[in-house]
Every structure is written in C-alpha cells, then in structure tokens.
Amino acid sequence: MTETTPILQAIGVRKTYETRGVETQALSEIDLSVAEGEFTALAGPSGSGKTTLLNLMGALDIPTQGEIRLDGENLGNLTPAELSRRRLHKLGFIFQAYNLIPVFSAAENIEFVMELQGVPHEERRTRALELLESVDLAGLGDKRPLEMSGGQQQRVAVARALASRPRIILADEPTANLDSKTAIRLLDLMLELNRSQTTTFLFSSHDPLVLERARRRVWLRDGVIDRVEGGAAA
Amino acid sequence: MLSVIRLAWRNVGRNPRRTGVVVTAVAVGLAGTLLSMAIFSGMMFQMVDNAIKTDLGHLQIHAQGFNKDPEIGLFLEDKGAPEIEAIQAEAGIQNWAPRIRGEGLVTSPSSSVGVRVIGVDPDAEAQVSMVSGSIVQGGYFDQKRRLVLGEGLARRLGTEVGDKIVLSVQDLEGDMNGTALRVGGIFRTPSAELDRSTVFLELAPAADLFGMGDSISEIVIVGHSRDAVLETQARLSAALPDREIERWDELQPLLASILSVMDQMASGLYLIIFVAMSFGIANVLLMAIYERIREIGILLAVGLSRGRLVAMVICESILVTLLGLVAGFTLALLALFALSDGIDMSLWAESLASFGMGTRIFPVLTPADFTIPTTVALLTALIASAWPALRAVRLRPAEAVRHD
Numbered sequence: 095m096t097e098t099t100p101i102l103q104a105i106g107v108r109k110t111y112e113t114r115g116v117e118t119q120a121l122s123e124i125d126l127s128v129a130e131g132e133f134t135a136l137a138g139p140s141g142s143g144k145t146t147l148l149n150l151m152g153a154l155d156i157p158t159q160g161e162i163r164l165d166g167e168n169l170g171n172l173t174p175a176e177l178s179r180r181r182l183h184k185l186g187f188i189f190q191a192y193n194l195i196p197v198f199s200a201a202e203n204i205e206f207v208m209e210l211q212g213v214p215h216e217e218r219r220t221r222a223l224e225l226l227e228s229v230d231l232a233g234l235g236d237k238r239p240l241e242m243s244g245g246q247q248q249r250v251a252v253a254r255a256l257a258s259r260p261r262i263i264l265a266d267e268p269t270a271n272l273d274s275k276t277a278i279r280l281l282d283l284m285l286e287l288n289r290s291q292t293t294t295f296l297f298s299s300h301d302p303l304v305l306e307r308a309r310r311r312v313w314l315r316d317g318v319i320d321r322v323e324g325g326a327a328a
Numbered sequence: 329m330l331s332v333i334r335l336a337w338r339n340v341g342r343n344p345r346r347t348g349v350v351v352t353a354v355a356v357g358l359a360g361t362l363l364s365m366a367i368f369s370g371m372m373f374q375m376v377d378n379a380i381k382t383d384l385g386h387l388q389i390h391a392q393g394f395n396k397d398p399e400i401g402l403f404l405e406d407k408g409a410p411e412i413e414a415i416q417a418e419a420g421i422q423n424w425a426p427r428i429r430g431e432g433l434v435t436s437p438s439s440s441v442g443v444r445v446i447g448v449d450p451d452a453e454a455q456v457s458m459v460s461g462s463i464v465q466g467g468y469f470d471q472k473r474r475l476v477l478g479e480g481l482a483r484r485l486g487t488e489v490g491d492k493i494v495l496s497v498q499d500l501e502g503d504m505n506g507t508a509l510r511v512g513g514i515f516r517t518p519s520a521e522l523d524r525s526t527v528f529l530e531l532a533p534a535a536d537l538f539g540m541g542d543s544i545s546e547i548v549i550v551g552h553s554r555d556a557v558l559e560t561q562a563r564l565s566a567a568l569p570d571r572e573i574e575r576w577d578e579l580q581p582l583l584a585s586i587l588s589v590m591d592q593m594a595s596g597l598y599l600i601i602f603v604a605m606s607f608g609i610a611n612v613l614l615m616a617i618y619e620r621i622r623e624i625g626i627l628l629a630v631g632l633s634r635g636r637l638v639a640m641v642i643c644e645s646i647l648v649t650l651l652g653l654v655a656g657f658t659l660a661l662l663a664l665f666a667l668s669d670g671i672d673m674s675l676w677a678e679s680l681a682s683f684g685m686g687t688r689i690f691p692v693l694t695p696a697d698f699t700i701p702t703t704v705a706l707l708t709a710l711i712a713s714a715w716p717a718l719r720a721v722r723l724r725p726a727e728a729v730r731h732d
C-alpha cells in the first residue's frame with residue numbers, strides 16, 4: 095500500500111474557547127488523519143469536543159494552536175475568502191437538523207451549491223435530479239423542507255453535500271433527530287455512497303447506530319483522543 | 329449572483345406581515361409626500377401661470393432703469409418701433425403687446441383709490457393677457473373712451489358699468505392731469521391684487537393723459553413656453569443692448585424664490601421621511617438576521633462568501649424598498665388620477681386669490697418627482713442595510729451553525 099496525502103489532518107491541535115474571561119479547553123493535543131475512502135466517526139460523550147473538532151476540520155473555525163491541513167494545505171494560512179472557497183469546493187456538511195434553506199425547494203437547495211460553484215444551469219438541473227434519485231427522493235424536488243419529514247430532509251442534505259463533489263463530507267450528529275428506522279436508512283445510504291463512489295465521511299456522533307457502522311471510531315474524552323478503534327481506510 | 333438575488337427575494341416573502349408593514353410605510357410616506365408635492369406644485373404652477381397671464385408675460389422690454397424705479401419718464405420712443413423690429417426677427421415669440429404703465433388716482437362719487445394705470449392696445453393685449461377673457465360685467469373696450477377695472481376695485485369705488493369716474497395722474501411734465509371716463513367693463517381674475525388695484529384704458533387716451541405722445545412704457549412678450557424663454561431673452565438682449573429685457577421671474581423675484589423654496593422643501597421632506605424610514609428598514613432587517621443566525625451559518629458552511637452574504641442583505645433591503653416604491657407610486661398615481669379634474673378649493677377661495685391662485689388646483693408632477701424619491705429611497709435602502717449586513721458578516725460560522 096502506497097502512502098498518499100490524507101484529505102484532512104489535525105496536527106497538535108488545541109482549541110480554547112473564551113467566554114466572558116472564562117477559558118474552556120475544548121480540545122488539546124489532537125493528532126488525527128482522515129484518508130480518502132474512510133467512514134470514520136468521532137465518538138465520545140456529550141461535551142467531549144466532537145463538534146469542535148469537526149468544525150475545525152471543516153474550516154468553520156480556527157484552532158488556538160496547531161494546524162489543520164486540507165489536502166496538505168495549512169488552513170491557518172488562508173484568508174477568510176479562501177476558506178470560504180475551500181468549503182464550497184472541497185467540503186460537504188451535514189448537521190443535526192435544519193440543514194436546508196427553508197425558502198428553497200429540495201432541488202433548489204441542491205442546485206444552490208452548484209450555482210455558487212458556477213455550474214451551468216442545465217447541468218445543475220440534471221445533476222440535482224440525479225442526486226435526488228440517488229438519495230431515494232426522486233419526484234420530491236419541488237417540496238420545501240417544511241413539507242418533508244426529518245429523514246427526507248437529512249437525505250436532501252446528503253444530496254446537497256454531494257452536489258459540490260467534495261473531497262469529504264463532515265456530518266455532525268446526522269441521526270440525532272431521527273427515529274432508528276429512519277436513521278438506519280440514512281446511514282445505509284451513506285455507507286452505500288462510501289462503498290460505490292468512495293465518498294469519504296467523517297462523523298461526529300454518540301449514536302450506536304453510527305458507531306457500529308463506522309469502520310474507525312476515534313473516541314474523545316475531555317478534549318483529548320482517548321483511543322482509536324478499527325482500522326484506517328477500508 | 330442570481331442565486332443570491334433569488335434567495336433575497338424569497339426571504340423578503342417569508343414574513344409577509346413584516347414585509348407588508350415596511351412596504352406600507354414606504355408606500356404611504358412616498359405617496360403622501362408625492363401627492364402633497366403635486367398639489368403644492370399645482371398651486372405654484374397656477375400662481376406663476378396666472379401672474380404670467382394677467383400681467384407679467386414671459387418677457388418685458390423696458391428702458392434702462394425702469395424695473396428698479398418704474399417711472400413714467402423712462403419710456404420707449406416711437407411706439408417701440410426698434411424693439412418691435414427685434415421682436416419680429418425672433419421665431420420664439422408668439423405674441424407681444426405694447427403698454428403704458430403709470431400710477432394714478434381714481435375718484436368715484438363715494439371714494440378715491442390709488443391705482444396702477446395701464447394703457448393697452450386691446451387686440452394685442454387680448455393675445456398676452458387673460459384679462460379680456462375675465463370680464464364679468466360689461467365688455468372689454470367694445471366702446472371708445474372706457475375704463476376696464478377689477479371687481480375688487482369696483483367694489484371699493486362703489487361703481488358699476490356705465491358709471492363715470494375721474495382718473496387723475498401726474499404727467500410727464502410733472503403736472504396733474506385728469507379725465508372723466510365711463511366704466512366699460514369689470515373683470516375678475518384669480519389675482520386679487522390685480523383686481524383690487526388696476527385700471528386699464530386704451531393706449532391713446534393713456535398717452536394723452538400722461539403726455540407721452542408716441543412713447544410707450546413697455547412691451548410684454550409671450551413665448552412658446554416658460555423654459556424656452558431664456559434663449560429668446562439672450563438674443564433680444566444682444567439685439568437691444570440699451571434696453572432692459574427681463575424674464576417673469578426677474579420681474580417678480582418673489583415668485584421665483586417661492587418656487588425655489590418649494591423645491592428645497594420637497595427635497596428636505598423626502599430626506600426626513602426616508603431617514604425615518606431607514607431606521608424602520610434597518611430594524612426589520614436586523615430582526616430578520618437575528619432570526620436566521622443558524623441559517624446564515626449553514627450558508628457560510630456550504631461556501632457562501634461573506635461578499636455574497638452582504639449582497640444578500642443589501643438585496644433584501646433594496647427589494648423591500650422597491651416594493652414600497654412601486655406601491656407608493658401606484659397609490660399616488662391612482663390618487664392623482666382621481667384628482668385629474670382638479671381639486672375644488674373654493675372653501676379657501678379668498679386666501680388663494682390673495683396669492684393669485686384660482687379655486688381649482690390641478691396637481692402637477694414632473695419627472696423629478698419620480699426620480700428624486702427613487703434615488704433617495706434606494707440610497708436609503710443601501711444605508712439601512714449597512715448595519716444588518718455588518719452584523720451578518722461578523723457571525724462566526726462555527727458559532728452560527730451551533731445557534732438555536
């Protein structure tokens with residue numbers, strides 16, 4: 095097996111929040127690599143720092159100390175505009191709930207990202223329909239988020255994350271608001287995308303349904319990596 | 329960019345009640361201002377128009393110094409022959425009329441009143457002035473040696489058509505000179521001032537009375553329009569270097585200054601209204617931003633740049649304002665359409681007449697009445713969006729997506 099550059103790398107990362115003079119050490123001494131094709135979960139109890147780490151890896155926040163590298167590029171050296179472009183072109187996000195822009199239909203939510211990328215109109219349209227089909231939502235493109243169930247909304251969010259053809263999709267507790275049946279359906283969809291199209295996923299979750307499907311589990315406790323289960327890329 | 333505009337447009341529609349309140353505020357403010365401006369402009373237009381049509385004309389030609397001190401000794405010789413020659417060379421002049429203008433005293437059996445005495449050529453005067461068409465009793469010089477005077481003056485003198493009154497003046501030599509004339513006609517114009525204090529007689533008896541021989545005091549000129557008159561003035565001034573060629577607004581500077589005050593008032597009014605509105609718009613936008621912090625976080629996470637986020641907020645502000653403008657202009661135009669027969673102001677007839685206005689006001693709108701508020705409103709929208717936009721770009725993506 096040849097050594098390739100990981101998609102995401104955290105090197106000696108520390109994150110300290112400061113609210114009204116009180117410092118909270120959310121993460122310290124984090125070293126983590128995510129390679130292409132992984133289906134990995136950040137695990138740990140609530141407050142252990144999963145979301146903080148995911149936001150740092152996703153260029154939504156900057157570490158207090160250490161480096162985040164995306165395709166080998168140190169995000170700390172980028173301007174806000176460049177970070178915004180990396181998020182647009184290289185990263186896909188799925189959050190716990192209310193992922194979608196409520197004033198856009200499902201298809202428009204998916205197309206919006208491609209529109210920001212400058213994908214031509216026709217191509218956007220067809221690709222949005224393809225993506226909806228691939229998440230089992232064919233025919234629901236004109237529905238607004240509020241007209242869809244939580245599971246359907248999350249699948250639109252998956253389709254939107256895929257729309258920009260990102261290097262990796264970061265999903266923060268994507269099943270937390272779903273019943274287990276819906277959660278399993280969503281996770282199986284993601285697994286299928288991971289297997290068939292080698293879409294890389296990095297989760298943060300304490301949901302056993304997520305953790306039992308993850309090929310690698312990175313356990314956090316009090317802001318440090320406690321242990322790692324499972325192997326690297328499949 | 330199109331996606332951002334669409335997003336902004338949808339956001340504007342998402343809280344119809346709140347958007348409605350802002351749109352209504354902009355619309356009502358705009359329509360109210362526009363309507364009052366149109367009515368004021370209508371009044372002003374009529375005031376100026378009446379002054380032009382009863383007395384001023386567009387231009388007047390006098391001997392040097394007459395405008396400053398209109399004394400009978402400053403005249404145009406030879407019935408104004410050289411001036412008339414210059415006038416006839418001008419294409420922009422529709423009509424003109426010679427006048428003798430002096431002061432005098434009219435005496436009836438019951439009282440005496442100081443008046444302006446104006447000698448006219450009835451046919452020519454009828455072309456430049458509305459007095460001939462404003463006769464309410466008798467006729468306009470349909471008999472020789474008659475006086476025509478205003479209703480207000482007739483009342484002061486206690487005279488009627490056919491009565492004999494004495495007109496005395498100081499002639500060119502400085503001697504008192506008088507003559508008895510019958511009242512031939514009584515007029516009523518929108519100008520109370522004219523009606524109260526002016527007598528007209530024919531040019532020949534006026535010349536006799538003042539001892540002017542062949543001389544006249546002024547030539548009044550009416551051109552095609554108020555605006556075209558500047559060029560005519562310039563050319564006549566060049567052709568007649570030792571004459572005073574003055575425009576209506578130079579002859580009656582008070583009128584001109586009232587008009588310019590009106591313009592400034594209008595701009596001031598718009599500014600006040602829109603500055604007040606900008607706080608409303610800014611406040612509503614700000615509320616909308618605070619309600620959507622999480623959503624903005626998502627937008628930033630999927631790769632919306634801060635520049636486009638700012639554009640979105642500005643778009644929302646401008647779209648709301650545009651809706652207000654459209655609604656406001658529609659409202660104003662509907663109201664103006666309803667008022668197109670004029671507004672009956674006869675309740676205030678007397679006070680209006682003292683300003684030289686009729687009792688029916690026709691609202692007047694100029695293109696500037698549309699362009700100025702539109703420009704001011706859009707600038708306001710831009711300024712109003714600054715603060716909400718700043719709040720939006722200051723949001724940190726990681727915190728915004730966590731917001732609930």
Ligand SMILES: Nc1ncnc2c1ncn2[C@@H]1O[C@H](COP(=O)(O)OP(=O)(O)O)[C@@H](O)[C@H]1O
Nearest residue numbers: 111113118120139140141142143144145146147
């Ligand atoms: N914006 C913030 N300001 C201050 N403390 C924060 C902030 N966000 C998270 N924290 C703290 O950082 C720690 C890690 O939080 P988080 O990353 O949300 O954990 P998890 O996602 O595992 O539940 C917690 O102690 C939390 O209270």
Ligand SMILES: [Mg+2]
Nearest residue numbers: 144145146298
């Ligand atoms: Mg979390």
